Amino acid sequence: MDFKLTEEQEMIKKSAREFAETVIAPKVAAMEETDEMPEEILKGLGEYGFLGLTIPTEYGGNGLGHVARMIVLEEIGRVSAAVAMTLQVLALGIEPIVQFGTEEQKNKYLPGLAKGELFSTVAVTEASGGSDPTAAQTRAHKEGDEWVINGRKVFITNAHLADVATVFARTADEPKPSFSCFLLEKGMEGFRPGRKEHKVGFKGCDTGDLIMENCRVPESQMLGKEGDGLKIALKAISEVGRPGMTGCALGILAASLEAAVKFANERILYGKPISKLQAIQFKIANMYTDLEAARLLAWRAAALKDRGERCDVEMAMAKVFSSEAAVRAANAAVEIHGGYGCMMEYPTQRYLRDASLLAPSAGTSDIMRIVIARAALG
Ligand SMILES: Cc1cc2nc3c(=O)[nH]c(=O)nc-3n(C[C@H](O)[C@H](O)[C@H](O)COP(=O)(O)OP(=O)(O)OC[C@H]3O[C@@H](n4cnc5c(N)ncnc54)[C@H](O)[C@@H]3O)c2cc1C
Known part of the structure; x- marks a missing residue:
């Protein structure tokens, strides 16, 4: 087993850090x-x-893959979890097209998604409950050669940004509910x-509703086959949404640890830095161990x-593990900062606010435990 990053992964890590520190960091306050x-x-x-990490080279991506994506999300999330979240859902929007799209x-x-000329998302969740996608009420029915789609999606990342969305809709009720996916374009x-x-x-990071009102699309906008939704x-x-949230969590973990170490080394109490106190x-x-454990789980997956x-x-x-560890780490960073941790000019309050959004996105912790328990119990 080799935990060493490849030369390409090291390079993308370096460029992600450079991008995060030079382009993103100066804009975080305005965001x-x-x-x-x-x-x-x-x-x-x-x-x-x-944007091209998970797109094969023949379609304009660089195909560096999912470990590289995890590394990039951590580096970007270390500076801004909002940018990491936007980026993670752009890859989520790309995945169904890569896996199920026709030529x-x-x-x-x-090619447009790889270059950033187009942006994407996946719209599954509805007010009827994200944990149970089969309760979705968005419907598509056939009229002649066209599908007519009606419904409303909620909590969709990149809802206003996306040029193309994979939209999940009910296409049959009998003999049992059946669902299909459609590629809907901005402006349709x-x-x-x-x-x-x-x-x-x-x-x-943009989150909002997507609304379909008698949206008519040809059969060619169906992704995969009818019933594959x-x-x-x-x-x-x-395989992409959950690891994307893990990448955001790694970023928050790393940022919380760095902020806590810096403050603990600089804050003097009783004539010495608080980093000399064993409680600190x-x-x-714990934060350091959580970061390493989360990273290993993430990289292996x-x-x-x-x-x-x-x-x-x-x-x-x-x-x-990573989303709960990020909340623990952000909370510990706030505590280590004492009263300063509650002040807006310190970033720790942002880490804690951002960390609180990790669990629900792409499936709650309860749903993750159901998946894990099912595997453990056979
Ligand atoms: C920031 C953000 C971004 C998002 N982006 C997107 C997006 O781009 N696309 C998209 O489609 N969706 C998106 N979502 C929606 C997200 O996937 C849902 O919020 C999530 O699936 C939970 O659904 P819900 O909010 O309806 O909660 P519910 O499903 O109503 O869950 C409520 C509570 O019940 C618990 N629960 C549910 N079922 C069980 C069970 N079987 N056993 C035990 N407990 C259970 C849950 O854990 C939770 O605590 C986003 C959400 C957020 C917060």
């Missing part, structure tokens, strides 16, 4: 203020090649973004995905 994603960041994600669909969308008649959410964290959505969420050291030891092996349980373990 917190405006809740908008700066154009320059979106453009840079394409220019640095971060025509791949050629139409993937009857398809539009709705309200924008005001979240406690991930400020700058649940398989397509679950595969994308479990124990908190930092991503390596399985890169090898084309089954990885849903490993992804669920990495997601539940």
